[in-house]
Amino acid sequence: MARLMGGETDLDIAKALAAGDVTGLAWLYDRYSSLAYSVALRILGDPGRAEDVVQDTFLKLWHGADRFDAGRGSLRTWVITSVRNRSIDYLRGRNAHARKEQEIPLEAEAVGPGSDPWREVAHSLERNLILEALASLPAEQRQAVELAYFGGYFHREIAEMFQVPLSTIKGRMRLALEKLHSYLRAKGYFDGL
Amino acid sequence: MVFDHEEVEGSLAASLLGACDAKETEAVRAHLETCQACQELEQRLRSVVEVLPLAAPNKEPPPEVRTRLLRAARGGWLPPAVVVQVPPLPRRRWPSRLAVAAAVLLLALAGALAWDLHLRLESAVAYPMSGTGPLATASGRVTVLPGQDLTVVAISDLPPPQPGRVYQLWLVSRSGMVRPAAVFVPDLEGRSQVLVPGTLQGVATVAVTQEPAPSGSRTPTGKPELAAQVG
Numbered sequence: 001m002a003r004l005m006g007g008e009t010d011l012d013i014a015k016a017l018a019a020g021d022v023t024g025l026a027w028l029y030d031r032y033s034s035l036a037y038s039v040a041l042r043i044l045g046d047p048g049r050a051e052d053v054v055q056d057t058f059l060k061l062w063h064g065a066d067r068f069d070a071g072r073g074s075l076r077t078w079v080i081t082s083v084r085n086r087s088i089d090y091l092r093g094r095n096a097h098a099r100k101e102q103e104i105p106l107e108a109e110a111v112g113p114g115s116d117p118w119r120e121v122a123h124s125l126e127r128n129l130i131l132e133a134l135a136s137l138p139a140e141q142r143q144a145v146e147l148a149y150f151g152g153y154f155h156r157e158i159a160e161m162f163q164v165p166l167s168t169i170k171g172r173m174r175l176a177l178e179k180l181h182s183y184l185r186a187k188g189y190f191d192g193l
Numbered sequence: 194m195v196f197d198h199e200e201v202e203g204s205l206a207a208s209l210l211g212a213c214d215a216k217e218t219e220a221v222r223a224h225l226e227t228c229q230a231c232q233e234l235e236q237r238l239r240s241v242v243e244v245l246p247l248a249a250p251n252k253e254p255p256p257e258v259r260t261r262l263l264r265a266a267r268g269g270w271l272p273p274a275v276v277v278q279v280p281p282l283p284r285r286r287w288p289s290r291l292a293v294a295a296a297v298l299l300l301a302l303a304g305a306l307a308w309d310l311h312l313r314l315e316s317a318v319a320y321p322m323s324g325t326g327p328l329a330t331a332s333g334r335v336t337v338l339p340g341q342d343l344t345v346v347a348i349s350d351l352p353p354p355q356p357g358r359v360y361q362l363w364l365v366s367r368s369g370m371v372r373p374a375a376v377f378v379p380d381l382e383g384r385s386q387v388l389v390p391g392t393l394q395g396v397a398t399v400a401v402t403q404e405p406a407p408s409g410s411r412t413p414t415g416k417p418e419l420a421a422q423v424g
Contacts, residue, residue: 022266022267026259029263033254034252034254035251036254037258039246042250051258058262062266084246085211088211124369126247127251145210145245146248149211149242150248150249152211154214155207155213169207170203170206173210173212174202174203174205174238178237178238180241181237189244
C-alpha cells in the first residue's frame, strides 16, 4: 500500500477517500494516526484499547467517507473529533468508579517519525505552543478543560469533584477557552478569528 | 429545554468541551441558530477546542494497527513487509570492506553505477520507495543487508536534478533527527545506487531531497520528494 509521501494535500486524501480508494485510507492513517493514537491513549490510558479505538475510528471514517464535508472543518478535526468521541464513549460506558483520575502531564514528548517528517516538525511546534498556552492558565481553569476534554467528565461531575457550584465550573471553562484563544492569537496562531 | 442568551453564553464552552448532557447541548445548538453574537463566540471558542488534541503527548501506534486496518478495509489479506531472498554468490565477487567504502565515495560522487550489485548474502529486507512532486515517476528500493552491515538504496526513473542542485539522501530517526547520508546524481538512464554503511538501526524514514550542488546541505532545505518507511 502506497505510503504517504507528504506531497499529498488533505484535499487529495479526501478525494481518494470519496472515490473509495483504499490508498486514501492509507494516506489518512499515515497523516493522522499518530495524533489520533496520542489522543486516544491520553483519554483511555490503555495502549491496547487506544489501538482498538484508533482502528475502529479510521474504519468508520473509511466507511462514512462520503459524509466528510470540507466546508465544515478540516480532515484533522474530522479524525480527531471522531477518535475523541469514540474514546469518551468508551470511558463513559465504563463504571464511573473504574474510571481513573486523569492526571495530565503537560510536558511534550519526543516527536515520532510518522510518515512525513517535515509535517511532524510543524506538528511539534504547534504542540509546544498549545502546551505553553495551557500552562499559562490558572490551575483550576486548566483542570476544568482537561477533565472535560480528555477525561470525558461532565461539568456536573467536575463540580462535584471540586465541591464548587456548577456555574463556577462553567465559568472556568469559558474563561479558559477565552484565555487560550487570546494567548494563541497573540502568538499569531489564529488569523482573523 | 430552552436557553436564553445568558444561559447559552454560560454553557457554550462546556458544550464545546463535550461536558454537557444531550439536552443541554441541544438547547445550546438551538439558540445558536438564531443568535449572531453567540455564533461568533462559538466560532472563537471552537477554534481553541479543535487544537486541544495537540496537547496530548505524542505517541506512535504500533505498525500492526495500520496493517490490521488496511486488511479490514480491503476485507482480505495484506502482505507483510517484502522479504527479498538474494542467492549467495562466490566470495571473490564481493569486495572487501575497504573496497565498499571506496565504492560509497565513488558512487556518491560519480553518480553512475552498474545496476546489478552482486551481494553475497543469505537474506535481506527491502522497503519500497515512492516519489512525489517532481519525482512522482521515480521509484526505488531500500535494501538492508544485515550480513554485510550495509544498506543499498537503488533508485530508477530519476530525472536529472535541477540546475545547480544535486540529490541528497537523508536518514530520519524515530526521534525525528535528520542526518545526511549521501549526495548523488543519477546516470544517463536515470538510475542511482547509494550504499549506506549500517543497517538503519533507529531509522524510520529514508528520504531524498534536492539540495545545492556540489556538496548538498547539512539539513534539508526542501520537502522530501522520494521516501521509504523503513521502521
